Amino acid sequence: MIVVCKRGTKRLIKGYRYEVANLWNSGTGGWRNGKLMLVGINSRFSVNSFTDSDGNPIGNIDYTSNTQPVSHTRFSFDECSKGDILVCNSERYKTFVKDGMYKIEELITKNTTRTRYNGTAYTHSENFVKFVGIKRKIKFNSWSFRKLNANEAREISLNHILNNEDTNIIVSSKKRNIELVEDKDDVLLKTLAKSILDPARHHLSIIEWACEKQGDKLALESSDYESYMNMTLTELLSKIK
Secondary structure (H helix, E strand, O other), X not given: OEEEEOOOOOOXXXXXXXXXXXXXXXXXXXXXXXXXXXXXXXXXXXXXXXXEOOOOEOOOOEEEOOOOOOOOOOOOHHHOOOOOEEEEOOOOOOOOOOOOEEEEEEEEEEEEEEEOOOOOEEEEEEEEEEEOOOOOOEEOOOOOEEEOOHHHHHHHHHHHHHHOXXXXXXXXXXXXXXXXXXXXXXXXXXXXXXHHHOOOOOOOOHHHHHHHHHOHHHOOOHHHHHHHOOOOHHHHHOOXX
């Protein structure tokens, strides 16, 4: 379902066509009635700010797109097993790369005895995960990792059956994280853009700051940017998603 923006805002462009993710306008949506959400924008907007593709008011209907991105639910430590594959959701780790797939080698629970303020003892448990090929174990965090969705699981299963290998699973921490990302150009240029906009670069150049601060967890080096130095702006922009 396509709608057209009537009034521009900081997030919307007047006259621009947007795809609807969810629409609540039948009168039965409770507090959400008269609102809609757009694909790729995590906010609710009033239907009065849009028309349909023919310029008419939005109809009194409810609608849910069947092309929305796959959502990922949280999971507990008890739901994990040795051999499971988890996908990293976070950029905060130096050992792991965002969107990288890792196989669980060992699940570890550490119990310690602690004392409450009233003097009574209790057992405090901490859960850790050790992944194949990664030297250190990390504290379990379901916000930083997720389970495979159906498409990812199917792709890995077929690849294992047909090629007898797990090509998408990272099993070593010896490589730099930038070498493990799916789209290296996209990550490098977005990191460079953050460096350009950062007013706190001090005496460092844009590329030096990108390597030192913006891309430190990717282990970036200045040489990673050499191939872009003689490109035109059009060529550079074509490499960014």
